[in-house]
Amino acid sequence: MTEPTGPARLLKPFARELYALVTAVDVSAARWIFVGLLVLLLIFLLRLSGEGRDPVTGVRRPLWRDLRVYAALIVSAQAGLYLLFG
């Protein structure tokens, strides 16, 4: 970080605090933050009501026609990739 000029001087202390915060989190913890957020997304998608039922008849769709199942598989695969390569 170079010596700030102009309006950047006001942000300097703030930027330093944030920088210290970010560098305090190690890579392993960061990986779990990513995976945790993906799991939250997965839960949110699964809870979207209505998607599992046909909008006209109201009948529950078979699993293979429920788009949330595909979404869950894709998000799970991604979480797995982050655990594997993180």
Next chain:
Amino acid sequence: MQKLAPIDLTIIVLYLIGMLAIGFFTGKGQRTDTDYFLGGRKLKWWMVGMSMVVSDIGALELIGVAGSAYVVGFSMANFDWVGCIPAMMLAAFIFVPFFWRAGIFTIPEYLGRRFNAPVRTTMAIIWGLFMCAQLGAFLYAAAVAMETLLGWPLWTSVLLTAGVVGVYTFSGGLAAVVITDAVQFVILFFGSALILGFGLYRLGGIDGLIAAVDTGAPGKEHYFHLILPGDTPHPFSWSAVLFGLALVLSPAYWIGNQAIIQRNLACGSVRDAKKSVLFGAFLKLFIPFVIVVPGMLGLALYPNLGKPDGVYPHLLATLLPDGARGIVFAAFLAALMSSVDSYLNSASTLWTMDIHKQWFRRDATPEDCYRKGRLLTGIFIVAAIPLAFVAGRFGNLFTYMQTMLSLFQGPTLAVLAAGMLWKRANGTGAAAALLAGLAASILLHVYRCDIFIAADPYLYIAWWSFVVALCAMVTGSLLSAPPADGKTRGLTFTKEDAHD
């Protein structure tokens, strides 16, 4: 430089003729703006899914991401994984069904209905100008590869690409764009997989790749890791990827980019529109293996390349046998054309529907808009030719594109998300968000060396401009009158909008 063999040239010429034929064929019978800009709303979901992905990849990603992967390693896969998939999920279940039901042509059109005409026009101008500038960058990316492979001068490549893409996009509109994109995706995917296969074979597999990087480029501690420490000197530390890419740039791109959303609007039903996005997300899982890993193979095979952006063309020229080289070169052309055609068609849609129709010809018929759209398509591709030479002045093309996006994606996302998810948001708040967010991103960009550690902190700029824009949106909306009763009906998201 290595000349292409006759079989390679034959493959490339056949490919180009095929693209032109699709353009002419799909253009037949088109008469209205819906035909031209939305493919008559009858495009297949799987084609749209492929089209979304290949438009996102484009030549810039092939050149730029492979070039960045050459330098920083596997963390570039974040751009296809956490930088795409979560946002695509939100788009599939929340935003796309909503936009599809609204029957809109463009995202600014929605913002005009939700807020007011100035917000619509401002967004249309921002996106329209960005897309025109990007066309130049895409053409330049093609020229770099053709120079490496064929030794052609820059202007020859730019003119050839602009000519072919211009003709088929002009002829067939979005339908031609999506159908050619689907073909291009297949060629691109399998063409890039050839580079991956030949490269790994040459190195003796993954173990050989790791050993070659350790030997040829020592000191690359996190080269094979997705997540990098917070003090990483380049732009892809975990915090920048999480806050800037996953939470701002990616949602702004997959939810607010006209070139992407326009395809979903062209599907035949809400369910098809959702399926198209999910299929695109599924394909995205595999993209890093055919784009990022080849960049890393480049470092293992050629550790002393002068220009990282030249790694993909270099691999193409040196790694592959005759015939395979023609297929991969066609793949490269496919990537390039898919970006140019998408941005060309969407820029013409924005300027026709949000500027021309709104400000100059309010009584324009669908047939008038169709003719205007074709005319603007022709004008934009011609205008992109000189812009290609401007784009060439920037170092890394991918960084150039992301830096441009970071300047306005934060404010764009703040306005769009607040407009859809918060009924109290109003036109004053949206105007304040755009002004404050853009001012913040410009200031942060100007003083980036003083504030940020990373050399190209565009991910952080995107995040902080989003935060500033969101604060301005909330403040501006709360300090002014709420939207009139009923004005937000059908324009803000409810749980029912997630249904088919």
